[in-house]
Structures are given as C-alpha cells and as structure tokens.
Amino acid sequence: DSGVTQTPKHLITATGQRVTLRCSPRSGDLSVYWYQQSLDQGLQFLIQYYNGEERAKGNILERFSAQQFPDLHSELNLSSLELGDSALYFCASSKRLNTDTQYFGPGTRLTVL
Amino acid sequence: KNEVEQSPQNLTAQEGEFITINCSYSVGISALHWLQQHPGGGIVSLFMLSSGKKKHGRLIATINIQEKHSSLHITASHPRDSAVYICAVRIKAAGNKLTFGGGTRVLVKP
Numbered sequence: 551d552s553g554v555t556q557t558p559k560h561l562i563t564a565t566g567q568r569v570t571l572r573c574s575p576r577s578g579d580l581s582v583y584w585y586q587q588s589l590d591q592g593l594q595f596l597i598q599y600y601n602g603e604e605r606a607k608g609n610i611l612e613r614f615s616a617q618q619f620p621d622l623h624s625e626l627n628l629s630s631l632e633l634g635d636s637a638l639y640f641c642a643s644s645k646r647l648n649t650d651t652q653y654f655g656p657g658t659r660l661t662v663l
Numbered sequence: 664k665n666e667v668e669q670s671p672q673n674l675t676a677q678e679g680e681f682i683t684i685n686c687s688y689s690v691g692i693s694a695l696h697w698l699q700q701h702p703g704g705g706i707v708s709l710f711m712l713s714s715g716k717k718k719h720g721r722l723i724a725t726i727n728i729q730e731k732h733s734s735l736h737i738t739a740s741h742p743r744d745s746a747v748y749i750c751a752v753r754i755k756a757a758g759n760k761l762t763f764g765g766g767t768r769v770l771v772k773p
Binding site: 552583585592593594595598606607608638640642650651652653654656657659 | 696698704705706707708711749751760761762763765766
C-alpha cells in the first residue's frame with residue numbers, strides 16, 4: 551500500500567458525459583501528478599500540482615482539467631468524454647517538487663461506452 | 664522516434680536467471696525512474712537515479728549520463744518478479760515532466 555488513495559476504482563460512463571476522479575496523496579506529500587495509461591499510448595503524464603499550484607503540464611486535453619485543494623487532495627475532471635478516453639488514470643504523489651520518488655495510487659479504470 | 668526506448672519489449676526467463684532490461688533516451692534529463700507494474704495494474708516506483716548505481720534487494724539500477732543509458736538488473740529472478748518494467752525520464756527542457764518508455768514485459772517461469 552503506497553498511501554495514495556484514488557476513488558473510484560472503476561467508472562463506467564457514456565460518451566459525452568463528465569466525470570471526476572479523486573486522489574488523496576500520502577500524508578505530508580505536497581506534489582501530486584496525474585497520468586493516463588491507455589492500451590495504444592502507454593503511460594502519459596497529464597499534469598502536476600505542487601502545494602495547490604499547477605507546476606507542469608503534459609499531454610492533457612482541453613476537455614480535461616484538474617486542481618489541487620488546500621487539504622492537498624486533487625481532482626481530475628474529464629468532460630465531453632469520448633471512447634478514446636477509456637484508460638487507467640493514475641495519481642502519484644511526492645514530498646517535494648521533482649526531486650523525490652513518486653508513490654502511485656491504485657488507479658481508476660475509466661470505461662466510456 | 665520516441666524520446667525513451669526500452670529493450671527488450673518482452674523477456675522470458677527461468678527462475679534463478681539474471682535479467683537485464685535496457686533504457687536509452689535521447690534528451691537531457693534531470694532524473695530517471697524505474698517503475699514496476701504488476702499484472703493487476705498497480706505501479707510501484709523501484710528507483711530514482713540521477714547518477715551511478717542503486718541497489719535494493721535483488722534489484723540493481725545503473726545509469727550512464729554521458730551515454731544516455733540505464734539498465735535494470737534482476738538477480739536470482741523469481742516468478743513474483745513477473746511484471747512490466749517501465750523506464751521514465753524527467754526531461755530538463757520540458758519543465759521536468761516525466762516521459763515514459765513503452766515498458767518491458769518480464770515473465771519468470773518456475
């Protein structure tokens with residue numbers, strides 16, 4: 551158990567819908583990262599937050615947004631969902647910015663029908 | 664061409680064998696990570712390297728910054744080592760974002 555929690559574990563929804571994925575980092579970790587793992591693209595970095603501020607952005611679509619709240623938990627919002635958004639979404643956390651090992655959550659499996 | 668290339672893509676070994684997985688990258692990096700993804704999907708961070716060598720149990724990771732190459736070695740492999748091993752690099756010029764290799768699927772047979 552990495553100490554990073556993600557909810558829900560599984561999510562099945564329809565095209566065009568909007569969903570919110572939630573991540574609670576390890577106690578004391580200030581940095582949160584979101585990743586997408588799909589069958590055809592592998593693991594991809596989406597976005598990083600540090601102590602509430604966005605610090606790095608990867609291949610995140612405009613339909614996706616994220617935020618980190620004052621209690622350091624983070625949410626990833628996916629809207630106007632398409633079939634191709636079906637993937638595993640991982641959250642990871644680390645104590646500091648970029649200099650530490652990242653601890654991964656168990657992931658949320660999103661299926662868009 | 665991908666910025667991070669791993670080889671081999673697939674590897675089958677007999678229990679007890681020494682396993683080596685390679686990772687080459689083409690960009691300037693500030694650190695390199697090795698991750699292990701279990702069949703159930705969970706990801707565990709094994710090592711973070713910026714130079715030299717690190718060892719944890721039967722796992723050894725090395726990095727050669729000049730040659731832009733890293734290796735992950737598994738000594739005395741065991742069936743429980745069966746997993747996908749993923750190399751990821753933190754790219755200096757890209758705001759330190761993490762870029763992943765395609766992974767190496769390892770199967771250790773008893």
